[in-house]
Amino acid sequence: MRPHAGALPSPDAPDFADAFEQFSDARVVLMGEATHGTHEFYAARAAISKMLVERHGFTIIAVEGDWPDIARLDDYVRHAGPRPRLGQPFARFPTWMWRNQEMLSFIDWLRGFNADLPEDRRVSLRGLDIYSLGESIHAVTRYLDRHAPAEAEKARERYGCLTPWQDDPQLYGRTTATSRFARCEDAVVQQLRDLLARRMDWIADDGEAFFDAERNARIVRAAEQYYRSIYRGAKESWNLRDRHMFETLQALMAHHRDARAVVWAHNSHVGNAAATAMGWRGEFNIGELVRTAYGTDAVLIGFGTDRGTVAAASDWGGEMQVMQLRPARDDSWEAAFRKIGLNRCLIDWRHNRDGDLAEALGQAMLERAVGVVYRPETELLSHYFEAVLGEQFDAYIWFEETRAVTPLGSERPHGAPEIWPFGL
Numbered sequence: 001m002r003p004h005a006g007a008l009p010s011p012d013a014p015d016f017a018d019a020f021e022q023f024s025d026a027r028v029v030l031m032g033e034a035t036h037g038t039h040e041f042y043a044a045r046a047a048i049s050k051m052l053v054e055r056h057g058f059t060i061i062a063v064e065g066d067w068p069d070i071a072r073l074d075d076y077v078r079h080a081g082p083r084p085r086l087g088q089p090f091a092r093f094p095t096w097m098w099r100n101q102e103m104l105s106f107i108d109w110l111r112g113f114n115a116d117l118p119e120d121r122r123v124s125l126r127g128l129d130i131y132s133l134g135e136s137i138h139a140v141t142r143y144l145d146r147h148a149p150a151e152a153e154k155a156r157e158r159y160g161c162l163t164p165w166q167d168d169p170q171l172y173g174r175t176t177a178t179s180r181f182a183r184c185e186d187a188v189v190q191q192l193r194d195l196l197a198r199r200m201d202w203i204a205d206d207g208e209a210f211f212d213a214e215r216n217a218r219i220v221r222a223a224e225q226y227y228r229s230i231y232r233g234a235k236e237s238w239n240l241r242d243r244h245m246f247e248t249l250q251a252l253m254a255h256h257r258d259a260r261a262v263v264w265a266h267n268s269h270v271g272n273a274a275a276t277a278m279g280w281r282g283e284f285n286i287g288e289l290v291r292t293a294y295g296t297d298a299v300l301i302g303f304g305t306d307r308g309t310v311a312a313a314s315d316w317g318g319e320m321q322v323m324q325l326r327p328a329r330d331d332s333w334e335a336a337f338r339k340i341g342l343n344r345c346l347i348d349w350r351h352n353r354d355g356d357l358a359e360a361l362g363q364a365m366l367e368r369a370v371g372v373v374y375r376p377e378t379e380l381l382s383h384y385f386e387a388v389l390g391e392q393f394d395a396y397i398w399f400e401e402t403r404a405v406t407p408l409g410s411e412r413p414h415g416a417p418e419i420w421p422f423g424l
Contacts, residue, residue: 001360004347005347006019008342011040011399021051023299024056027253028290029052029261030263030265030287031049032266032300032303033267034368035325036266036370038403040399041399042102046109050113054113060126060259062264063263064129066131073125078114079114079115079122093313095409100406100408102405107125130226130245133223134167137159139216140159140217161184162184162188172227173228199214211251211255215248218248238278242283242289246289250293267302267367271287274288302396304333304367304399305325306338307324308325313374314373329368344400349395366385367392
């Protein structure tokens with residue numbers, strides 16, 4: 001691996017992104033992270049995204065965040081009027097994942113970049129995730145209040161089945177799984193159908209507003225399925241969530257003119273799941289689906305680190321801490337990169353899948369995944385899984401030592417369910 005490793009400057013250096021020009025021919029560039037709380041991963045993705053937007057015309061930044069919360073940021077970066085709001089954005093655990101200084105710097109840059117562009121050419125910032133049940137219900141009904149008040153009342157009746165559970169949707173899933181309580185599936189599906197039945201009229205009136213309402217209606221449908229599925233097993237709920245994220249990405253690609261997208265999500269989402277223990281037990285992810293749909297027009301980039309500090313919690317819903325990240329195990333991919341001897345490097349094998357490098361990367365070894373929960377005392381069980389790195393990614397960015405992101409404001413931990421492995 002060493003002869004193929006290109007040394008990198010700090011991700012905060014102005015020339016960091018120059019080493020990534022070779023990925024600019026793709027339509028979709030997926031960039032991962034080995035943890036949800038590391039400065040270098042956010043800074044590197046921001047720098048590469050700026051380069052792809054400025055120099056190569058990428059039009060979408062799609063992230064592992066809830067659609068309504070990220071929509072607040074999208075309104076800001078595209079100089080648009082605010083969409084309907086229910087509560088505070090990024091209020092559920094883990095707030096530091098997007099409410100951090102690194103993200104703030106990026107969205108301020110993106111707002112400045114968009115300032116002189118025509119409205120229809122501004123770069124959008126979108127959320128791909130599924131957890132915003134209450135916010136999405138509110139967005140749909142507020143849209144209908146403005147466009148068809150009678151339809152809004154019908155929507156409130158249908159969504160009324162879910163309303164008692166919107167602050168604790170896990171309880172809805174548990175109740176439907178363990179009692180004779182009627183499921184809300186038919187009602188939310190019918191609401192989506194009614195919305196789509198009038199799409200031609202409403203798109204003509206305000207296409208962007210309808211697109212937002214439609215995505216929120218699809219989130220309500222997907223969230224209803226998701227919260228029921230978490231009591232039927234991790235595989236089903238994981239697959240439902242990543243399928244929704246992929247379908248949202250596909251909708252964005254169709255919605256934007258000359259669309260080219262950058263995706264920010266955890267390694268476990270953007271790498272090809274078929275090359276990991278996840279895929280071997282029947283799970284897929286957005287990286288695998290994108291690889292199937294786009295082939296060589298997609299680039300999957302993994303990120304890794306050996307040690308340092310990380311923003312994480314000890315338990316789901318716990319307080320954020322700046323925790324020490326233990327040095328990686330000696331039988332892991334991280335240890336292999338540590339042996340290269342570079343503080344920061346990039347290995348790109350997208351066009352080099354033969355020879356010694358391919359052989360080296362073609363082994364199954366352990367890979368570390370830290371989400372928003374970090375449990376160093378059970379690290380092997382909690383945070384490692386097997387992967388064939390050469391098939392999981394097209395390239396890998398290595399930082400030997402990293403530091404925690406800088407959160408904005410106090411944490412208010414509550415909300416979404418724990419998912420394997422530990423909040424990814």
